[in-house]
Amino acid sequence: MGLLDDYETEELDYDSAPNHRSGYVALLGKPNVGKSTLANQMVGQRLSIVTDKPQTTRHRILCICSGSDYQMILYDTPGVLREQRHKLDSMMMQNVRSATVNADCVLILVDACKAPEKIDEVLEEGIGDLKNKPPTLLIMNKKDLIKPGEVAKKLEWYTKFTDVDEVIPVSAKYGHGVEDVKNWILSKLPNGPAYYPKDIVSEHPERFFVAEIVREKIFLQYRNEIPYVCQVNVISYKARPNAKDFIQVEILVEKNSQKIIIIGKEGKALKLLATAARLDVENFLQKKVYLEIEVKVKENWRQDVGFLKHSGYGGQIGIV
Template sequence: MIDEVLEEGVGNLKDKPPTLLVLNKKDLIKPGEIAKKLEWYEKFTDVDEVIPVSAKYGNGVEDIKAWILSKLPVGPSYYPKDIVSEHPERFFVSEIVREKIFMQYHREVPYACQVNVVSYKARPAAKDFIQVEVVVEKNSQKIILIGKEGRALKLLATAARLDIEDFLQKKVFLKVEVKVKENWRQDEGLLKYYGYGGQIRAM
């Protein structure tokens, strides 16, 4: 049964930008019911497209991407075609390491980490050398990041290195160190140095 509130919300979408209605959890609905829902929305609403998906299994996600891309306006090229972004490689390296920290560790530890690329040396005759430091507020957080016999840090470094190599399309030597700078999130000088505007609220 179609939700009455949803009916009212999507009933009048004229004179609006392109609209896409995504119906999630199609894996829980019988194929015949999906067809009925699609028919109803196409008949009684003004949405441009209705796409049933299963976010749990990833079904239909590519269809959403394709629809969005088809609606994006064509604009001028502001950068050469071989440049993927105006951000330097250091930025992406730090973001990849940061992502791996969030994926591997839990609770408050990721939010207390600042990732800095200390050194990035391109070496034509060898692997590029990248040195990264992860700054935390407490020694207990450092212990968690490093793990027993350094296993957790090795796992983090390996996962980050593989993604960095995939992004850069070259082999790299990645060195990751953990340093403690007590209460760095409340230190205005360090925050400015790291590129933040003010104190970071504790999570």
């Protein structure tokens, strides 16, 4: 799998060929346009959770894409929201801005199925504060869902009416056009050494990904407001040499009525959730685990700045 945890004691190999390129890339866009799908496709592994619902990604997720002569450090970000209703929303937007601070270039994704529209809001939220604007690429994603003639028309619109350096159509889901995106990024990255070992794909701890996988299953299993009122924390993670790893997870919701929905009649819904999550966690970690999930109520957690910070929003993630 290749997370940095495994390599902490090893020397990083900074030996760089003179033409080696490296740098930071921010992936921005409105919710649900396919940012996480593209990040995963570029890294070649399912790191960032993907669902059909908007506002799936809440953190700034580091995804490392390396080749023999390059290393692209991608930041997948939460979708840019027009309206910020909770403190959680505004802290998610801090994660968008922090992704672009040191970015060598910026990718702005739009959904090819939607009528073309200006991207000013995303640009403003993402790079509005920066003095030196990084090179920007507009990626028209989900091109597989529209006819080639439509793709051409929309490309023309975006080229004409947005202030970006280039426009590329892709299908992140099927990997079409992803090489073009990589080549564009490469043309913008400075010469420099690899910052991470080449076989590392992220630096977040395993427990962060476990919590994200549980959150993905909540998004997939429950409807309406339920996915949005859930915070998932790994409260204990015990690696056991002669037994399955033991992972305790808590799901926080805002009201008792939501807890009742998550648990379901005779606990059936929670059991379904726990099984789906466990299978995916095992697949991710490549080992069997024992996963215990508890549901608790924490009123108004989405408005509690101290709690949000403690849970890693708007800062370092995975330290819970």
